Amino acid sequence: MTDTTVAEVLAELAALEDPKIREVNEKHGDEHGVNLGKLRALAKRLKTRQELARELWGTGDAAARLLATLICRPKAFERAELDAMVREARVPKVHDWLVNYVVKKSPHAEELRLAWTADPDPVVASAGWALTTERVVKQPEGLDLEGLLDVIEAELKDAPDRLQWAMNSCLAQIGIGHAGHRARAIGIGERLEVLKDYPTPPNCTSPFAPVWIAEMVRRQDAG
Known part of the structure; x- marks a missing residue:
C-alpha cells in the first residue's frame, strides 16, 4: 500500500x-x-x-x-x-x-512537558501532566515531587475534568512509586475526595487516589 x-x-x-x-x-x-x-x-x-x-x-x-x-x-x-x-x-x-x-x-517531550503543564488551556495542561506522570513512573530523577504535590493539593479539586484526571493520575503514581511521599499523597486524596465516587466496574481499580495507591502497593508487595 x-x-x-x-x-x-x-x-x-x-x-x-x-x-x-x-x-x-x-x-x-x-x-x-x-x-x-x-x-x-x-x-x-x-x-x-x-x-x-x-x-x-x-x-x-x-x-x-x-x-x-x-x-x-x-x-x-x-x-x-x-x-x-x-x-x-x-x-x-x-x-x-x-x-x-x-x-x-x-525528543521534544521534556520541553513540551514544562511548557504545557502551566498552560492556561486545561486540555493542553492535561497533556503536560500526562508527561509528568510518565516521568514520575519512569524517570523521576530531577523532579521536585514535593513541589508537584503542592500544586496538586492546591489545584486538583477545582481543575476541569480532563486536567483533574491527569493531575489525579500523577498524585496516584507518586504515592504508588515513591514510599517517602506515599502518606502525603494518600492524605491529599483523602482530604480532596476527588473521584471518590467514580463508578468503577467490578475487577477494576478505582481512580480515587487512596484506593488506587493502596491496591497497587498491595500488588507490588504480593508480587
Missing part, C-alpha cells in the same frame, strides 16, 4: 464506520464510529507513513487522526508541530493517543 492516498484511506475508514460504535463513543466526546481493532489492523497494513500521517491529521477527522498517530514517525515531528497538534486535538481519544503514542516518544 505504498501509494495509498488520503482519499482512499478516508474511504476505507468510512466503510468501517459503525453507527452503534459512534453512538457509544459520542457519549464520551469521541466523535468516531470505527472499531479500534479494525483501525489498528489498517495501520498495520499501511505501516509507517509519515507524510500520509500528516495529511490524515490535516483532515481534522477523528478516525483519520487516530490512524495518523499509529502510522507516523514520532521523532520526525518538530516541537512546534506537536504543540499545534495537541492544541487541535479536542477529541479525548485523539488527545490520549497523540500524547501516548507520539509525544511521549518525541
